[in-house]
Amino acid sequence: MKQNYTEHPFPTFVVGSLPRPQWVRDIVEDRKQGRLTHREADHLLDPAISFAVRLQERAGLDFVSDGEWRRESYVKVFTEAVDGFKLDAFPRAGRPSPPNPAVVEPIRQRRPIALDAAVALHASTNRKSIVALPSPYIMGVRMWRQDLSARAYPTREAFMEACAPLVREEIGRLFAAGIDHVQIDDPELAMLVDPEYRAAQGIKDFDAALGLAVRMINSAVAGHGGKPVSLHVCHAHFARNRATRGGYEPVMEALADIQVQRVAMEFAAPESQGVASLRLFPKDKILGLGVIDHCDRAIETPEQVVRRAEAVFEFVAPERVTLNPDCGFSPGMQNPMDLDEAYGKLKAMCQGAELLREQHR
Numbered sequence: 001m002k003q004n005y006t007e008h009p010f011p012t013f014v015v016g017s018l019p020r021p022q023w024v025r026d027i028v029e030d031r032k033q034g035r036l037t038h039r040e041a042d043h044l045l046d047p048a049i050s051f052a053v054r055l056q057e058r059a060g061l062d063f064v065s066d067g068e069w070r071r072e073s074y075v076k077v078f079t080e081a082v083d084g085f086k087l088d089a090f091p092r093a094g095r096p097s098p099p100n101p102a103v104v105e106p107i108r109q110r111r112p113i114a115l116d117a118a119v120a121l122h123a124s125t126n127r128k129s130i131v132a133l134p135s136p137y138i139m140g141v142r143m144w145r146q147d148l149s150a151r152a153y154p155t156r157e158a159f160m161e162a163c164a165p166l167v168r169e170e171i172g173r174l175f176a177a178g179i180d181h182v183q184i185d186d187p188e189l190a191m192l193v194d195p196e197y198r199a200a201q202g203i204k205d206f207d208a209a210l211g212l213a214v215r216m217i218n219s220a221v222a223g224h225g226g227k228p229v230s231l232h233v234c235h236a237h238f239a240r241n242r243a244t245r246g247g248y249e250p251v252m253e254a255l256a257d258i259q260v261q262r263v264a265m266e267f268a269a270p271e272s273q274g275v276a277s278l279r280l281f282p283k284d285k286i287l288g289l290g291v292i293d294h295c296d297r298a299i300e301t302p303e304q305v306v307r308r309a310e311a312v313f314e315f316v317a318p319e320r321v322t323l324n325p326d327c328g329f330s331p332g333m334q335n336p337m338d339l340d341e342a343y344g345k346l347k348a349m350c351q352g353a354e355l356l357r358e359q360h361r
Contacts, residue, residue: 060350264288305352
């Protein structure tokens with residue numbers, strides 16, 4: 001396995017997803033509908049993944065993904081490998097994004113969640129690799145619904161507990177296959193900061209919800225201590241609109257209890273309300289600093305990236321800062337984003353990192 005981070009400061013990461021061309025989206029949809037087998041879809045997608053990797057390498061990234069182009073979404077990737085779900089079962093309340101699946105039977109894994117795609121990624125690049133998995137907490141929030149799921153799992157928490165060992169085992173497979181960094185995705189944890197979101201979700205006990213999120217993430221990463229695992233949190237987005245807003249103060253101290261090395265956080269977004277919350281950032285964690293606003297069509301300059309990074313050094317030492325966009329550019333394949341724009345933003349981020357290295361030797 002390659003080194004955990006890099007030989008230079010301010011290593012650059014993707015959060016995971018890149019915008020998918022329409023023909024890639026068509027392949028994933030045809031696979032979902034049974035018009036293509038997984039083998040047939042992979043045969044068609046392999047050259048597309050090579051293109052996505054070359055794009056990231058050309059932008060200058062230290063850690064690259066496969067663009068998540070084999071997935072419908074960063075959460076639904078679980079349902080592509082695990083039985084027990086009714087697909088497209090219900091719309092997300094108040095959201096224009098595609099409908100969610102619902103767990104309707106006890107889950108049973110039929111194939112690895114991300115391993116096959118990760119092996120192909122690892123073989124396709126000399127850069128370090130990062131692969132993301134959804135947390136049990138976000139899967140419980142997004143895919144358990146009382147009227148559809150209670151027969152299989154009487155409570156949302158029971159479903160989360162069933163998901164956790166499957167994620168934990170997949171993390172082990174990814175590291176065994178040589179993947180350099182595993183990321184756990186859980187925007188729902190950060191979305192808890194927004195009172196309007198909590199009200200819409202019927203969350204009356206904030207501390208209980210936050211404690212459950214922490215416990216489920218820790219259950220998923222247990223047994224991988226010391227390995228390079230990140231947690232990604234953000235305010236969620238679709239069609240250039242974020243779902244929530246609010247500073248991270250209410251959840252920041254809880255991050256200290258999560259057993260990961262690095263936390264990748266959305267800070268370029270105005271919805272994050274500045275970087276002052278980082279005064280509470282855990283002293284034993286690496287910060288994955290969001291310096292690219294993926295929802296803004298304007299491509300940042302390298303100098304903007306430098307300013308956004310230097311604004312946090314009052315709270316987090318430069319040697320504990322890595323750089324990333326606020327989120328994946330297209331966490332779900334239906335998210336209408338621009339691939340050339342994403343490339344320009346990633347390139348600016350990497351150029352900004354080079355400026356930071358020159359200025360902070």
